[in-house]
Amino acid sequence: MTEPELFDVMFSTRSLRRLQPDPVPDEVLYKVLDAGIRAPSGGNTQHWRFVVVKDPQVKQQIQQIYQKGWREVQALYRTRTAPAHMEEGKFHRLMDSAAYLAEHLAEVPVLLFACLKERPMPPDLAAKLARLSGSSIYPAVQNMLLACRALGLGATLTTVCSLYDDEIKAVLHLPSDISTYALLPIGYPHGKFGPVKRLAVEEVTCLDQWGTPLPRPA
Numbered sequence: 001m002t003e004p005e006l007f008d009v010m011f012s013t014r015s016l017r018r019l020q021p022d023p024v025p026d027e028v029l030y031k032v033l034d035a036g037i038r039a040p041s042g043g044n045t046q047h048w049r050f051v052v053v054k055d056p057q058v059k060q061q062i063q064q065i066y067q068k069g070w071r072e073v074q075a076l077y078r079t080r081t082a083p084a085h086m087e088e089g090k091f092h093r094l095m096d097s098a099a100y101l102a103e104h105l106a107e108v109p110v111l112l113f114a115c116l117k118e119r120p121m122p123p124d125l126a127a128k129l130a131r132l133s134g135s136s137i138y139p140a141v142q143n144m145l146l147a148c149r150a151l152g153l154g155a156t157l158t159t160v161c162s163l164y165d166d167e168i169k170a171v172l173h174l175p176s177d178i179s180t181y182a183l184l185p186i187g188y189p190h191g192k193f194g195p196v197k198r199l200a201v202e203e204v205t206c207l208d209q210w211g212t213p214l215p216r217p218a
């Protein structure tokens with residue numbers, strides 16, 4: 001299969017949560033990880049660590065933790081209406097799809113955890129940097145999502161498991177200084193890729209100062 005162009009990949013990398021149980025070949029998964037580690041990290045520390053889970057029993061344990069996190073997030077979303085830019089029907093479809101993933105997580109062939117090695121820091125600096133805590137792992141995560149798309153694999157960036165980081169750590173035997181930041185369920189999709197719909201650039205971008213929209217080029 002020829003791989004699609006970068007912009008075609010970016011414009012069609014949707015969250016795909018309905019995945020087939022068929023295995024993902026090791027060399028294909030390796031390519032996804034190899035794309036991940038091409039990402040930048042602060043000071044080029046490369047403190048990312050990844051855990052690939054394929055064992056059915058471990059996946060079952062992870063699903064239970066995921067479902068606990070998902071129930072909390074679901075309860076929060078139930079109190080909310082759809083974001084202003086999203087039709088109510090679309091929002092419900094998103095919630096249905098997320099619920100499907102929570103119920104079928106253990107059937108997904110690969111559960112890929114993206115983790116970071118935490119570094120001890122003086123408390124005042126740690127407080128200032130708290131907002132940036134995931135900034136050295138999420139570029140790698142996005143690279144892997146794009147690589148999955150290019151290789152015909154469906155995936156989703158999920159974070160609900162990290163609500164119960166301690167429990168995940170116990171299941172995966174993670175050392176205490178390794179924290180989870182994302183779980184990517186990966187497999188060949190039932191559904192189709194893209195197109196990805198977003199608010200337009202000019203709706204979310206200012207020129208020179210807040211409040212002056214960037215004009216759309218003619």
Ligand SMILES: Cc1cc2nc3c(=O)[nH]c(=O)nc-3n(C[C@H](O)[C@H](O)[C@H](O)COP(=O)(O)O)c2cc1C
Pocket residue numbers: 013014015016017094097098101156157158159160161196197
């Ligand atoms: C920080 C972050 C956390 C997310 N966590 C979850 C999650 O826990 N479960 C899930 O099903 N989707 C999760 N998503 C996927 C989003 O719901 C999805 O990207 C968004 O609805 C846009 O849909 P699209 O990717 O199909 O365009 C997360 C996405 C991001 C960026």
